[in-house]
Amino acid sequence: MTTIAADISQASYIGQPISRVDGVAKVTGTARYAGEYTAPGLLHGLVISSPVAKGRILSIQSEEARAVNGIIKIYSHENVKDLPWFDLSYKDMNLLPGSPFRPFYSNEIQFSQQPVALVIAESLELARYAATLVRIEYETAPFETDLENNLENAFTPKRGKTGYKKPKNRGNAKKQFTKADVKIEAEYMHGAEHHNPMELFSSTVVYGKDGSLTVYDKTQGVLNSQSYIARVFDIKHKKVRVLSPFVGGAFGSGLRPQYQLFMACLAALDLQLPVRVVLTRQQMFSFGHRPATWQKLKLAASNDGRLEAIEHTAISETSRFENYTENIVNWSGRLYSCDHVKLDYRLVPLDVNSPLDMRAPGAATGVLALECAMDELAYKLNIDPLVLRLKNYTEKDPESGKPFSSKNLMDCYKQGAEHFGWEKRIYSPRSMKQGKQLVGWGMSSGMWDAMMVPARAQAKITADGKLVVTSATSDIGTGTYTIMTQIAAETLGLPLEDVSFELGDSKFVFAPFEGGSATAASVGTAVLFACKKIREKLLSLAKKLEQSPLANVQDEEIVFVNGRICHQDDIECSLSIREVMDRTGTKYIQEKNSDLRAMFKQLGYARNTHSAIFVEVKIDEDLGLISVTRVVAAIAAGNILNPKTASSQIMGGVMWGISMALHEDSFMDHQYGRFINHDYAEYHIPVHADTPDIEVIFVQEKDTVVNPLGIKGVGEIGIIGTAAAVANAIYHATGKRIRDFPITPDKLL
Amino acid sequence: MNRFTYTKANSIDDTLREVNADHDIKFIAGGTNLIDLMRANVEHPSHLVDINHIDLHAIQETAEGGLSLGALVKNADTAYHEHVQSRYPLLAKAILAGASPQLRNMATNGGNLLQRTRCYYFYDTATPCNKRVPGQGCSAINGFNKIHSILGTSAHCIATHPSDMCVALAALEARIKVIGNDGERVIPFAEFHRLPGDTPHIDSTLKPGELITSIELPSKGFETHYQYIKLRDRRSYAFALVSVAVGLELQDDYIQEARIALGGVAHKPWRDETVENFLNGKKAAEDAFETAAEMMMKDAKGFRYNNFKIEMAKRAIVRALVDARDLKTPEPLHCYTYNRHQQQ
Numbered sequence A: 001m002t003t004i005a006a007d008i009s010q011a012s013y014i015g016q017p018i019s020r021v022d023g024v025a026k027v028t029g030t031a032r033y034a035g036e037y038t039a040p041g042l043l044h045g046l047v048i049s050s051p052v053a054k055g056r057i058l059s060i061q062s063e064e065a066r067a068v069n070g071i072i073k074i075y076s077h078e079n080v081k082d083l084p085w086f087d088l089s090y091k092d093m094n095l096l097p098g099s100p101f102r103p104f105y106s107n108e109i110q111f112s113q114q115p116v117a118l119v120i121a122e123s124l125e126l127a128r129y130a131a132t133l134v135r136i137e138y139e140t141a142p143f144e145t146d147l148e149n150n151l152e153n154a155f156t157p158k159r160g161k162t163g164y165k166k167p168k169n170r171g172n173a174k175k176q177f178t179k180a181d182v183k184i185e186a187e188y189m190h191g192a193e194h195h196n197p198m199e200l201f202s203s204t205v206v207y208g209k210d211g212s213l214t215v216y217d218k219t220q221g222v223l224n225s226q227s228y229i230a231r232v233f234d235i236k237h238k239k240v241r242v243l244s245p246f247v248g249g250a251f252g253s254g255l256r257p258q259y260q261l262f263m264a265c266l267a268a269l270d271l272q273l274p275v276r277v278v279l280t281r282q283q284m285f286s287f288g289h290r291p292a293t294w295q296k297l298k299l300a301a302s303n304d305g306r307l308e309a310i311e312h313t314a315i316s317e318t319s320r321f322e323n324y325t326e327n328i329v330n331w332s333g334r335l336y337s338c339d340h341v342k343l344d345y346r347l348v349p350l351d352v353n354s355p356l357d358m359r360a361p362g363a364a365t366g367v368l369a370l371e372c373a374m375d376e377l378a379y380k381l382n383i384d385p386l387v388l389r390l391k392n393y394t395e396k397d398p399e400s401g402k403p404f405s406s407k408n409l410m411d412c413y414k415q416g417a418e419h420f421g422w423e424k425r426i427y428s429p430r431s432m433k434q435g436k437q438l439v440g441w442g443m444s445s446g447m448w449d450a451m452m453v454p455a456r457a458q459a460k461i462t463a464d465g466k467l468v469v470t471s472a473t474s475d476i477g478t479g480t481y482t483i484m485t486q487i488a489a490e491t492l493g494l495p496l497e498d499v500s501f502e503l504g505d506s507k508f509v510f511a512p513f514e515g516g517s518a519t520a521a522s523v524g525t526a527v528l529f530a531c532k533k534i535r536e537k538l539l540s541l542a543k544k545l546e547q548s549p550l551a552n553v554q555d556e557e558i559v560f561v562n563g564r565i566c567h568q569d570d571i572e573c574s575l576s577i578r579e580v581m582d583r584t585g586t587k588y589i590q591e592k593n594s595d596l597r598a599m600f601k602q603l604g605y606a607r608n609t610h611s612a613i614f615v616e617v618k619i620d621e622d623l624g625l626i627s628v629t630r631v632v633a634a635i636a637a638g639n640i641l642n643p644k645t646a647s648s649q650i651m652g653g654v655m656w657g658i659s660m661a662l663h664e665d666s667f668m669d670h671q672y673g674r675f676i677n678h679d680y681a682e683y684h685i686p687v688h689a690d691t692p693d694i695e696v697i698f699v700q701e702k703d704t705v706v707n708p709l710g711i712k713g714v715g716e717i718g719i720i721g722t723a724a725a726v727a728n729a730i731y732h733a734t735g736k737r738i739r740d741f742p743i744t745p746d747k748l749l
Numbered sequence B: 001m002n003r004f005t006y007t008k009a010n011s012i013d014d015t016l017r018e019v020n021a022d023h024d025i026k027f028i029a030g031g032t033n034l035i036d037l038m039r040a041n042v043e044h045p046s047h048l049v050d051i052n053h054i055d056l057h058a059i060q061e062t063a064e065g066g067l068s069l070g071a072l073v074k075n076a077d078t079a080y081h082e083h084v085q086s087r088y089p090l091l092a093k094a095i096l097a098g099a100s101p102q103l104r105n106m107a108t109n110g111g112n113l114l115q116r117t118r119c120y121y122f123y124d125t126a127t128p129c130n131k132r133v134p135g136q137g138c139s140a141i142n143g144f145n146k147i148h149s150i151l152g153t154s155a156h157c158i159a160t161h162p163s164d165m166c167v168a169l170a171a172l173e174a175r176i177k178v179i180g181n182d183g184e185r186v187i188p189f190a191e192f193h194r195l196p197g198d199t200p201h202i203d204s205t206l207k208p209g210e211l212i213t214s215i216e217l218p219s220k221g222f223e224t225h226y227q228y229i230k231l232r233d234r235r236s237y238a239f240a241l242v243s244v245a246v247g248l249e250l251q252d253d254y255i256q257e258a259r260i261a262l263g264g265v266a267h268k269p270w271r272d273e274t275v276e277n278f279l280n281g282k283k284a285a286e287d288a289f290e291t292a293a294e295m296m297m298k299d300a301k302g303f304r305y306n307n308f309k310i311e312m313a314k315r316a317i318v319r320a321l322v323d324a325r326d327l328k329t330p331e332p333l334h335c336y337t338y339n340r341h342q343q344q
């Protein structure tokens, strides 16, 4: 009997720190990325980008380039005809209000680095050479790229993209401000940031004899790319197969089909040959980015530290052709208990490409300002910043009035503070020192949505007892392969080696793009349900077998362990899955999850993840040098499927938060309307030498509402609040409030 | 990138034979700078001569008691060389503050001297730049000039020389040995790099077709009192906003000889002999250091985003002088980052 218990615990994969199942493939280089697929006679494309931000192309002289041996064709608006003119044909699943950018549609230039021509050649080197021979003449027009100079041109968007929530006011913040004991008001600014995943955007398109396309694309959603291609080039969905089994980071940049996909498909269809187009690092700064945002926070509190009013204004840039929206100010109405909240979110259209979701879009920005302002308020009130948060803790969602499906932010504060040693903090700024350096301790709260979106999975078990589960989802480095394998293996009691999970193929069953930290919950639940169906089938087959030892066992007493179907208390009373399949002559069982969501219970609840981040900085004040030396990130994110991959997600997020606080800035040169530090040498992110000790704590949080597995997702929560905690620590060390991000040495001098 | 021809040279003679007025030739050593610039369409040589196989790979003691660093010795091998570590730790420290281990393993001493500015506009052919195309204008003067010069600028160019190694070489008064079809020359370090003036496209006084063969270090290495401070936007893998190389010779508490060179502030590593002369004979104390820093920044001029460099440079000069004075035991030199080091 004990053996079964031992077996069960051994076969339990959910919650175990299992190493990535795709780890070996990745480190040995057998995992192939979009730009690494090849085909006989593969042609290479190089994109030519506009040097001007606004205007028109007057002429394109490409004779010299075309005369080069090995140059196949040069595409531009001049020779690309018959593109659809309906906006709808170019819309993707993000559904931004406006007119999506259409490559090669006309001679109009809408943003700097806009793709204006594509050189197709027998080799990349030839394409790159020929590109230098193409002479393009432009007529320039006046442009605006400066957000701070155009704040007065901001407007309130009526509609937003998928997932946009209009901010909701409550109470009368204005009136409350006039009465309040203590008030603060502060403005915060950060510039644009680019995702810059290591892998460059690439598409390799193989043209089939029947006119079909096999597309290897860097994307966060193969179905998004597939449907875009089908609509733009007017071909049947089933003639386009998009694959993206491995993605070298994306962080949101792959949520929209990027233009190299358009280019590669255009050339492949036209030439009826295989084509690959890879963007350059500089061109990685030509599409979506986290929008530059100006924010203003006003907080009012009673003398004992109770929030009485919150006013949060955010003004972000968008393009002239689409309204990119994010939920920036909404968090200020949801993180703390407060009756009077006024939120204002506006956009300024500029001559730039549309911004794009970047890790924790909206929250990374809004919570940064809110949590810096909370720190400012704490110092105005003369109370500990953590105590201020505790005083304003809310058990229900103050915006909707609904209870949270679960919320254990309290333990994040407690455990985070304890592990960090917060009680040893000396309150006054500039009071902690080590040698010549000032030491600062800062903290922040964080909040993100626990989303679940419709998704499907298909599971197939074969007579040899091997299970293959598929879904058109993706793994952008997050660990999807691993956690789905864990869920499937645990549900059917199979050894991990006998389970494989496949993704990133448009022929698989539906899954939305990987974003919003929703994949684990959405696809994970689909995998669970698909596998449960197989389980039921197997059990009924097993029971029906002649002289089945399980015939009279209640379903509740059945466990699936180590490839066997057993009575939970009696190992002798069992059958192996293979035997069941074999004796019933079943070659395979294949199931899909049927109910896509079936979680109506969710509607009565607010569903969120929370965090408390504690940061230590050491500062050489004379020289303006800031080091983040320690971070404790305490996270409440429901059930953690795999603490190893989940910690990696949080650590990555924390590093990005540090980056946002101290390094990242795509510098827009307003002389040219162009991001000017467009390479890895000058677009700074933290390197190893900047990396502190990061301790990740997952606090217990049981949630029966979000989904059957209690998963909330961990992709985004790590970045949220981290930048504020760093800025607050810098204040604590130096007594200086720097509200213009990133906080680089020049600002600290 | 343009089309080019390529030859591998096996000797200095081989190399010089390739030099011919009809060709826009470039030598290629580690390639860590040249290839990037060719990719960005900034440099377009018609002919590349690969000099990696010439016998310039040695570090040797010289008759005058100094050290000769072969032009093709890798930056990493130079920094970790036992004589460089023990006698010229300032140089080792400066080299190790630059780039990344991978780059230092490729980069050569000759190439480091001739690496070109990191001015964003120089790298981006969509924007005007006098250094790239003489007469186009300078985008940086009214642009994002955070990484640009505050000293020795001209109305035509405000770029900096980005090297760390060269800052130490300037302080050490190294000499550059070169050979061309007109014979051999030795160029004092201070004369090797030039200010932009109205010809910012010319970085150095090396004549077209001349090959650097070695860097000659004089015997004096300031190994007991030195410091290299590099201030930058992150702890590693970033160019200096401001860097300072200091060498001091002290007798009791008095300065016998001071050397100060600055990086990240000018088109060449910046030295000011009046400041060094002022320090010579003075007590090695903070007030003298502060005066020296003020003197050194007397003519400094910012262009908006780089205004901070003036104050930053002053503080870094004082700190480097104090550190050099107080240096007790030579530190073990490994991959070096200033702030980390201070903490441990």
Ligand SMILES: Cc1cc2nc3c(=O)[nH]c(=O)nc-3n(C[C@H](O)[C@H](O)[C@H](O)COP(=O)(O)OP(=O)(O)OC[C@H]3O[C@@H](n4cnc5c(N)ncnc54)[C@H](O)[C@@H]3O)c2cc1C
Residues within 6 Å of the ligand: A681, B026, B027, B028, B029, B030, B031, B032, B033, B034, B035, B036, B051, B071, B072, B075, B097, B098, B099, B100, B103, B106, B107, B108, B109, B110, B111, B112, B113, B114, B115, B162, B163, B164, B165, B210, B211, B212, B213, B237, B238, B239, B240
């Ligand atoms: C991302 C990045 C970060 C970096 N960070 C730093 C930093 O922080 N600090 C720093 O100091 N450097 C830094 N570097 C620059 C690096 O040190 C230089 O690229 C390197 O030293 C150049 O050496 P090389 O041998 O590769 O030169 P190459 O690229 O081969 O050549 C550079 C130039 O020198 C010429 N040349 C080379 N050898 C000779 C010779 N013997 N005689 C005549 N001409 C010659 C070439 O013709 C060419 O014009 C960085 C570089 C990169 C790419």
Ligand code: SF4
Residues within 6 Å of the ligand: B117, B119, B120, B121, B122, B128, B129, B130, B131, B132, B137, B138, B139, B140, B141, B148, B156, B157, B158, B159, B200
């Ligand atoms: S500073 Fe010099 S290199 Fe930079 S844009 Fe001006 S001229 Fe060109």
